[in-house]
Amino acid sequence: MGFDLSTQELKVVVTDLNLSHNQTYSVSFDKEFAEVYKIKNGVLKSDDGNEIFTPIEIWIKSLDLILGKMWEDGFPFNKVRGISGSCQQHGTVFWSKESKTILKTLDWRSSLFEQIIPRCFIFENCSNWQDHSTKKELMYFEEKAGSKEKLAEVSGSRAHYRFSGPQILKKIRKSYNEYDKTYRITLISNFLSSLLIGGLSRIDESDACGMNLYDIKSKKWSRELLKIACNSGNEKEIDKLKTKLDDVEHISSKSIGNISDYYVKRYGFNNQCKIYSFTGDNLATIMSLPLKKNDLLISLGTSTTVLIVTKKYVPSSLYHLFLHPTNRNLYMGMICYCNGALPRNDIKDEINLKYRVRGDKEKDEWSIFNRILDGNKYQAFKEQKMGVYFKYGEIIPNALAQIKRVEFQIGKKEKTKREKTKRKILLKNIEKWDVEYDVKGVVESQAVSCRMRSRPMIANENDNKSEETSDSAKEMKPNRIFYVGGGSNNQSIINCFSKILANQSPDNKGFYKNSEANGCALGGAYKASWSYFNEEQMQEGGSEAKSGNYIEFEDYLNSKFNWNTLLEFEVEDEWEQYQPGVEVLEETLKDSSHSKSNNSKRFLQTVPTMNHKKPATYFSSDFKSQITSDLARDDNSNIANEFNSLAGSKWAKHSLPFSRSFADLFNKKNNSILNRNSNILQSKSSLLTNINLNGKSLNKPTNLNNPIKIKTDLNSTLPNKSPAPISFSSSNSTTSPTAPLPSRRRRVLKPRKALITLTPNAVNHLKNLLNQPTPKLIRIGVQNRGCSGLTYNLTYVDKPQKFDEIIQQDDVQVIIDSKALFSIVGSEMDWIDNKLSSKFVFKNPNSKGTCGCGESFMV
Ligand SMILES: Nc1ncnc2c1ncn2[C@@H]1O[C@H](COP(=O)(O)OP(=O)(O)O)[C@@H](O)[C@H]1O
Numbered sequence: 001m002g003f004d005l006s007t008q009e010l011k012v013v014v015t016d017l018n019l020s021h022n023q024t025y026s027v028s029f030d031k032e033f034a035e036v037y038k039i040k041n042g043v044l045k046s047d048d049g050n051e052i053f054t055p056i057e058i059w060i061k062s063l064d065l066i067l068g069k070m071w072e073d074g075f076p077f078n079k080v081r082g083i084s085g086s087c088q089q090h091g092t093v094f095w096s097k098e099s100k101t102i103l104k105t106l107d108w109r110s111s112l113f114e115q116i117i118p119r120c121f122i123f124e125n126c127s128n129w130q131d132h133s134t135k136k137e138l139m140y141f142e143e144k145a146g147s148k149e150k151l152a153e154v155s156g157s158r159a160h161y162r163f164s165g166p167q168i169l170k171k172i173r174k175s176y177n178e179y180d181k182t183y184r185i186t187l188i189s190n191f192l193s194s195l196l197i198g199g200l201s202r203i204d205e206s207d208a209c210g211m212n213l214y215d216i217k218s219k220k221w222s223r224e225l226l227k228i229a230c231n232s233g234n235e236k237e238i239d240k241l242k243t244k245l246d247d248v249e250h251i252s253s254k255s256i257g258n259i260s261d262y263y264v265k266r267y268g269f270n271n272q273c274k275i276y277s278f279t280g281d282n283l284a285t286i287m288s289l290p291l292k293k294n295d296l297l298i299s300l301g302t303s304t305t306v307l308i309v310t311k312k313y314v315p316s317s318l319y320h321l322f323l324h325p326t327n328r329n330l331y332m333g334m335i336c337y338c339n340g341a342l343p344r345n346d347i348k349d350e351i352n353l354k355y356r357v358r359g360d361k362e363k364d365e366w367s368i369f370n371r372i373l374d375g376n377k378y379q380a381f382k383e384q385k386m387g388v389y390f391k392y393g394e395i396i397p398n399a400l401a402q403i404k405r406v407e408f409q410i411g412k413k414e415k416t417k418r419e420k421t422k423r424k425i426l427l428k429n430i431e432k433w434d435v436e437y438d439v440k441g442v443v444e445s446q447a448v449s450c451r452m453r454s455r456p457m458i459a460n461e462n463d464n465k466s467e468e469t470s471d472s473a474k475e476m477k478p479n480r481i482f483y484v485g486g487g488s489n490n491q492s493i494i495n496c497f498s499k500i501l502a503n504q505s506p507d508n509k510g511f512y513k514n515s516e517a518n519g520c521a522l523g524g525a526y527k528a529s530w531s532y533f534n535e536e537q538m539q540e541g542g543s544e545a546k547s548g549n550y551i552e553f554e555d556y557l558n559s560k561f562n563w564n565t566l567l568e569f570e571v572e573d574e575w576e577q578y579q580p581g582v583e584v585l586e587e588t589l590k591d592s593s594h595s596k597s598n599n600s601k602r603f604l605q606t607v608p609t610m611n612h613k614k615p616a617t618y619f620s621s622d623f624k625s626q627i628t629s630d631l632a633r634d635d636n637s638n639i640a641n642e643f644n645s646l647a648g649s650k651w652a653k654h655s656l657p658f659s660r661s662f663a664d665l666f667n668k669k670n671n672s673i674l675n676r677n678s679n680i681l682q683s684k685s686s687l688l689t690n691i692n693l694n695g696k697s698l699n700k701p702t703n704l705n706n707p708i709k710i711k712t713d714l715n716s717t718l719p720n721k722s723p724a725p726i727s728f729s730s731s732n733s734t735t736s737p738t739a740p741l742p743s744r745r746r747r748v749l750k751p752r753k754a755l756i757t758l759t760p761n762a763v764n765h766l767k768n769l770l771n772q773p774t775p776k777l778i779r780i781g782v783q784n785r786g787c788s789g790l791t792y793n794l795t796y797v798d799k800p801q802k803f804d805e806i807i808q809q810d811d812v813q814v815i816i817d818s819k820a821l822f823s824i825v826g827s828e829m830d831w832i833d834n835k836l837s838s839k840f841v842f843k844n845p846n847s848k849g850t851c852g853c854g855e856s857f858m859v
């Protein structure tokens with residue numbers, strides 16, 4: 001079983017031991033919890049938009065919900081042999097002292113939410129990877145580490161807003177007392193595995209590489225970086241942080257424990273079910289495909305992420321390196337753009353508006369866009385046009401938030417100051433062109449950018465230090481390209497990407513798209529399967545080393561991988577034609593220095609850099625850009641240093657050869673502070689089809705103030721229906737689970753106390769109301785309204801909805817909307833009838849306050 005806790009969803013995919021994918025379940029956070037928690041795309045934002053976070057209780061409720069739904073569907077939990085999974089990266093969870101005991105003594109009769117939320121966490125929110133509130137901390141990290149290159153050398157990445165080290169430093173600076181009280185700090189990945197083992201699990205070693213704290217070469221916490229993170233040279237403080245982080249869970253196929261008794265009793269898991277270390281979502285994605293040397297994995301989710309597996313550790317401030325989640329001798333290289341699907345979607349919407357298309361389905365919505373992209377009428381690059389569509393602040397290093405359109409001319413080759421031969425590129429800024437050109441423009445420039453930025457990683461893998469000329473072009477090409485994520489559904493988009501990125505295949509083959517399921521969760525399930533296999537071998541042969549039967553993940557995946565789950569396609573190789581595209585893009589970005597984006601401040605957060613005074617139709621209405629990029633936090637000298645230092649580095653010939661003038665861009669003052677668009681990012685992890693659950697919402701509005709102060713007295717919400725049989729194939733009898741498994745019990749869990757009680761007055765009045773010729777029922781819900789947030793809402797209905805609760809008292813029935821359960825549980829419903837008013841009133845023990853007018857309440 002593989003979990004994936006992404007920004008927007010919790011997913012579970014299930015495979016058999018032959019890696020055949022059987023089932024997918026998912027819970028969408030927005031769908032289930034947006035109403036009460038006010039989240040959008042899974043997150044909340046501070047007023048200034050810089051802090052981006054999620055209430056942890058949403059994730060816990062989602063785990064209750066997804067397992068409850070699987071149980072209700074009759075999922076055969078007793079057949080699960082192993083569980084692993086992935087979570088969004090970088091976020092940190094601060095656990096209290098009591099959490100250890102609470103996790104160990106979970107009572108299967110109650111929900112996790114009910115038991116864990118009141119006392120397990122020091123801060124109720126966890127920062128999200130889109131957070132960009134740590135600018136001071138970043139500066140401090142890179143300054144103390146010596147430089148961003150030095151920091152990258154040790155930790156695999158320069159300092160990033162979202163990375164845990166700067167996030168922890170911010171907490172230490174702002175809330176030292178709470179930090180001091182913290183018993184353990186985990187990433188989101190081992191937060192989830194902790195819930196499953198019923199104890200605090202360790203940070204996964206590969207995910208630890210996204211913290212700016214782990215020394216990748218010596219494979220231990222870097223004391224120097226811990227010192228920076230704890231803001232103190234005091235050895236005791238460094239030890240304190242180290243203790244709070246605990247040792248990492250070293251990469252291996254060993255389990256981190258059996259599933260907690262809680263899940264055995266509550267859902268019927270086998271008590272021998274193993275939990276294997278959970279990791280970050282990108283790390284899990286690379287486990288979902290049989291990647292070999294020089295293969296690229298391109299995830300076209302909400303963000304665009306380019307991933308590569310490499311044997312060499314050659315760090316740079318331009319990209320990220322992580323330890324591979326299954327093999328300590330391999331690394332994962334990563335480039336992650338946040339301007340992926342969003343600008344493509346915006347242009348698609350504008351095209352549809354122009355052509356007045358209103359498709360309900362994604363497929364229809366993309367038809368005009370695709371026709372333009374595939375056709376020859378509106379060429380962008382081939383008509384000497386290039387665009388940069390970084391509408392939102394970028395998280396890739398050195399990219400400004402900007403939308404820019406240029407026409408270019410390519411001149412003769414000439415020698416640069418650094419003795420390199422370069423073509424002269426002449427650019428003319430274009431204010432506006434037909435949106436049809438943006439269609440090709442956005443996809444082309446994204447592909448060219450991926451090619452440009454993945455080049456150093458590929459070159460390194462091949463020991464190729466020469467310039468990207470025709471002679472060495474072959475070595476710079478990836479071997480094969482695998483596409484995943486929502487955008488990979490679009491053949492026209494991935495054709496365009498493939499033409500430009502090309503590959504080594506002489507017959508234009510070797511491009512694949514994944515057609516099966518969520519890649520991160522699938523990678524988790526594959527890891528569980530591989531780990532289980534090795535553990536079984538170890539039991540037979542002794543230790544991992546001794547057994548001789550140990551199989552590397554790569555070999556395991558290759559031996560079982562079902563290529564039918566991938567669709568291979570061919571495209572014309574246009575590598576050579578787009579070769580100048582890389583230079584034009586570099587020049588276009590460099591030319592931004594002459595744009596209107598003035599900034600003399602380090603870490604400026606908001607800079608619109610559109611060159612034209614009047615924006616083009618596209619993005620005109622809501623063009624609110626903001627620099628959240630790593631580049632934005634550099635001043636002139638830093639930029640200059642970056643490119644100077646690259647000149648002497650291993651990457652000198654492969655890095656982006658911006659000249660010093662690029663730094664001018666950051667010397668100018670910028671006056672416009674615009675807000676970040678709230679749609680900016682979503683999770684990028686789901687690949688393809690998901691089965692959505694219309695599960696119960698266990699909602700409760702969050703108090704966003706840190707630290708946590710929550711009191712709950714909530715009842716279990718486990719479904720009490722008997723499970724329906726489902727088919728669960730594990731066809732190969734030699735590898736199928738054979739151990740005797742506990743028989744499935746029909747479990748009917750009753751709430752420990754009445755959901756609501758009715759006073760005699762309420763019973764009488766309800767009887768009157770229900771005494772009608774056409775029998776009706778009364779359904780109680782809560783709505784987001786009124787000064788204090790929630791109001792009660794009574795409606796007549798014909799029948800209960802699927803997850804409604806029915807309350808029976810004194811021959812009267814009322815129905816409670818499942819979404820209202822957690823807000824009104826334990827309430828007393830009364831009917832008052834006096835001179836002033838006649839109405840139902842609720843005495844709610846969960847209410848933390850009502851508004852002055854008494855119309856609404858808060859829980
Ligand atoms: N046929 C399509 N053509 C282009 N883009 C698509 C298509 N189908 C889905 N997408 C895009 O994929 C994105 C979601 O990708 P997905 O991998 O599901 O998301 P996430 O990264 O949020 O988990 C959406 O922004 C959507 O526009």
Ligand SMILES: O=C(CO)[C@@H](O)[C@H](O)COP(=O)(O)O
Binds near residue numbers: 088162281305684685
């Ligand atoms: O920050 C990064 C990688 O460094 C992101 O890739 C997150 O890990 C994405 O999480 P989801 O949106 O997929 O949940």
